[in-house]
Amino acid sequence: MINSVCKAVLFLPVEIQKYVTRNIWFISSPDDAWAFTFRGSDIANRHLIVISDELLKQNEQQISYTILHEIGHVMLGHENSIGRVQTQTEIKRQEVAADAFAKKYFDF
Ligand SMILES: [Zn+2]
Secondary structure, three states: OHHHHHHHHOOOOHHHHHHHHHHEEEEOOOOOOOOOOOOHHHHOOOEEEEOOHHHHOOOHHHHHHHHHHHHHHHHOOOOOOOOOOOOHHHHHHHHHHHHHHHHHHOOO
């Protein structure tokens, strides 16, 4: 998983790479544990991107694109549906913007 994240992040300009490495945690199924526990304070003021096992089965382009899309949500200040209901219009607007971010930096 770490190699996939590094490959995706390398598509980004250095200033965004610095923000990502300081402010975003990436997790997937850990190789060395069956489960993982976080305390609320562990993630305070940072973002957490969860990478599914299913994504890691896809080709490299899909993996990088999806990681860049998720980083786009962070960089664009998007909100999620945890703790509040988002309208379909808001969700669609955020998804289109995150796709535009990924396409801006990912060279197909
Ligand atoms: Zn999205």
